[in-house]
Amino acid sequence: MILTVDVGNTRIKASVFEDNTALENFVFEKNELEKKIEKILEKYPKCSDLVVASVGNIEKQAFLTFENRLKVHFFTHEDVFPFHNKYATPKTLGIDRMILAAGATLQFPKQNRLVIDAGTCITYDFIDENDNYLGGAISPGLRLRYESLHNFTARLPLLTLEEPDSYVGNSTAQAIHSGVVNGFVYEIDGFIDEYRKEFSNFIIILTGGDADFLAKRLKNTIFANSNFLLESLSQTYQYKIDND
Numbered sequence: 001m002i003l004t005v006d007v008g009n010t011r012i013k014a015s016v017f018e019d020n021t022a023l024e025n026f027v028f029e030k031n032e033l034e035k036k037i038e039k040i041l042e043k044y045p046k047c048s049d050l051v052v053a054s055v056g057n058i059e060k061q062a063f064l065t066f067e068n069r070l071k072v073h074f075f076t077h078e079d080v081f082p083f084h085n086k087y088a089t090p091k092t093l094g095i096d097r098m099i100l101a102a103g104a105t106l107q108f109p110k111q112n113r114l115v116i117d118a119g120t121c122i123t124y125d126f127i128d129e130n131d132n133y134l135g136g137a138i139s140p141g142l143r144l145r146y147e148s149l150h151n152f153t154a155r156l157p158l159l160t161l162e163e164p165d166s167y168v169g170n171s172t173a174q175a176i177h178s179g180v181v182n183g184f185v186y187e188i189d190g191f192i193d194e195y196r197k198e199f200s201n202f203i204i205i206l207t208g209g210d211a212d213f214l215a216k217r218l219k220n221t222i223f224a225n226s227n228f229l230l231e232s233l234s235q236t237y238q239y240k241i242d243n244d
């Protein structure tokens with residue numbers, strides 16, 4: 001039994017896996033890290049490994065307090081991954097994107113794959129059928145768009161996610177909802193259309209905190225799996241054990 005932990009820039013997600021099957025998922029804030037992990041381990045004392053991917057400002061140090069109880073693995077660029085990394089700056093590639101790419105490679109062998117993670121940022125990661133990781137894109141996520149409109153202007157209020165009434169926003173609030181939500185959806189559909197032009201056959205995996213909201217609104221039909229990063233962590237860890 002393993003406990004996987006994904007430290008994103010907004011929240012921490014965790015999941016307990018037994019033979020690559022998730023038993024329970026958890027979401028919490030950064031300041032609750034230690035307390036929450038304690039609780040999970042109390043409930044699942046059979047956890048023998050703690051597996052972490054962090055792009056947030058929580059370093060390996062924070063997990064070492066658990067080392068007397070279970071094996072701690074903090075993923076880094078030095079680990080073995082099941083794809084060929086063609087990114088021009090492989091050392092700066094987010095470890096979350098590497099885990100997503102690894103999960104896509106392991107779960108969907110020998111095909112082109114596009115992983116879209118709608119979290120704090122939207123990340124796009126493309127791995128071709130020969131398992132070359134080619135790169136993708138990074139853009140602001142849904143909440144970040146609402147927040148940056150407010151933070152970098154004098155007059156725009158901070159709004160929370162709401163379905164826009166129309167493309168033609170007829171008030172400040174409706175104009176913001178239209179710009180943020182429709183812009184978000186159009187961007188993703190636009191990227192998918194570009195990939196489709198170049199690669200006739202590819203699988204799309206949609207994940208992240210906004211995946212379920214998005215899936216219903218995209219013109220392109222894609223299967224959303226908000227647990228894909230944690231599943232990929234479990235699989236990549238197994239791959240590491242088998243290939244080290």
Ligand SMILES: Nc1ncnc2c1ncn2[C@@H]1O[C@H](COP(=O)(O)OP(=O)(O)O)[C@@H](O)[C@H]1O
Nearest residue numbers: 008009010011118119120141142143208209210
């Ligand atoms: N309770 C919540 N707190 C914060 N963001 C949330 C919440 N529920 C849904 N979201 C959405 O999830 C997105 C962040 O996704 P998440 O995958 O948690 O990010 P990260 O992995 O970068 O920490 C935000 O854009 C926001 O719209």
Ligand SMILES: CC(C)(COP(=O)(O)O)[C@@H](O)C(=O)NCCC(=O)O
Nearest residue numbers: 008009055092093094119120121138
């Ligand atoms: C792009 C990211 C900030 C996304 O983080 P997230 O939205 O998952 O919290 C993260 O993958 C990161 O810090 N990447 C480093 C730059 C790169 O991947 O090229």
Ligand SMILES: [K+]
Nearest residue numbers: 117119121123
């Ligand atoms: K992301």
